[in-house]
Amino acid sequence: MGSTDHVVALAANCHAASPRVPAIPRAASWGSTNSGDTYDATWGLYCIQRRQARSIGSGCPTPTCPGRASADRSEELDSMALGIPVAVVLELMAMGQQSAAHLGELLRAASPTPPGEQQELAHEILRCCGRVIAALSGGSTATGKKRKAVELGHATPSKRRGPAGAEAAREMTVDTTEDGYIWRKYGQKDISGCKHPRLYYRCAFRDQGCGATRRVQQSQEEPPAFVIAYYGEHTCRDGAAACQDLAMPPTVVDHGSSNAAASAAVWRGADRNMGSPMPALLAVGQRSCEGDAPSDTSQGWSPAFSSEVELDARGVGVAGADEPWTVVEFLDGFRDWESVFNSP
DNA sequence: AGTATTTGACCAGC
DNA sequence: GCTGGTCAAATACT
DSSP, X not given: OOHHHXXXXXXXXXXXXXXXXXXXXXXXXXXXXXXXXXXXXXXXXXXXXXXXXXHTTTOOSSTTXXXXXXXXXXXXXXXXXXXXXXXXXXXXXXXXXXXXXXXXXXXXXXXXXXXXXXXXXXXXXXXXXHHHHXXXXXXXXXXXXXXXXXXXXXXXXXXXXXXXXOOOEEEEEESOSOOSSOEEEEEEEOOTTOSSOEEEEEETTGGGTOOOEEEEEEOSOSSOOEEEEEESOOOSTTTHHHHHHHTSOTTTOOOOOSOHHHHHHHHXXXXXXXTOSOHHHHSSOOOOOOSXXXXXXXXXXXXXXXXXXXXXXXXXXXXXXXXXXXXXXXXXTSSOHHHHHSOO
């Protein structure tokens, strides 16, 4: 059995033990909050209503919905050689990432110290997913503009245009500023022609040498969307994993972070989800952005979501009348892209 | 008291 | 000179 099968099987087994789970972040790229699709990322099950899949390319009034106005979307859909929408790949990779994180958590719980080969493997899966997501996000930048060498951090550290030390900008438009990393705000600037200020964040683990930064600009659209540009790579044990570790129960994780306040903030988030089946992933990231400027430090695991996920005994979403499908079916080969996206 | 955030100042590119 | 990215002191928060 391969690693992926292992993760999927594990996730499916875990879900069987707990068929109902709280709301889970949905990848922003799928957009609409009331489209009827459901995503149980924690347990690795993904349900999507066919009507939502059809909305891609047919237009949707929701500004952040992938089906809206479909010039950009069709461009994105065409952007992959295999004809697979980038957004869907991102979604699946995010799911894989979460499953790997969950696997790591379970392995850690089974044998806390020292980290075993299995845990290293889980971490490797997590890292691979993260890199694919980063690569795909970079390939679908909103502006498509290339940054000059001086902006890419090849120059000595300075106050150059573009965050210092940045290697590349990966720009994306999402409906939440939460992305699974812990960021520390270090600046804010009013930008000419923009109603909202631009916010500057760096990784909270900067003291560990992590040079990742991001720039957040709220669009003037309604509802709010955020254009987030990422610079540099997370070197803080792959950022997301570290952040997730912080959110785990203390009996499982001793992260050793000197960042007490950040840890405390995450723990407060965890408290809100006491009793949920997977606090490490559910606990954080449920604060939505309100007002003009999201001044909060993002702690979330994953992008925006708003709907409660109701699952039946098999762990399949039952949000609507249309027949749902699960990503497990897809991964097992019972569903293919055509059946998902072209079905009436 | 320690840490995070805010915000005006500074700096460099354009 | 204007703009935007960063710094750092002041302030707020826990």
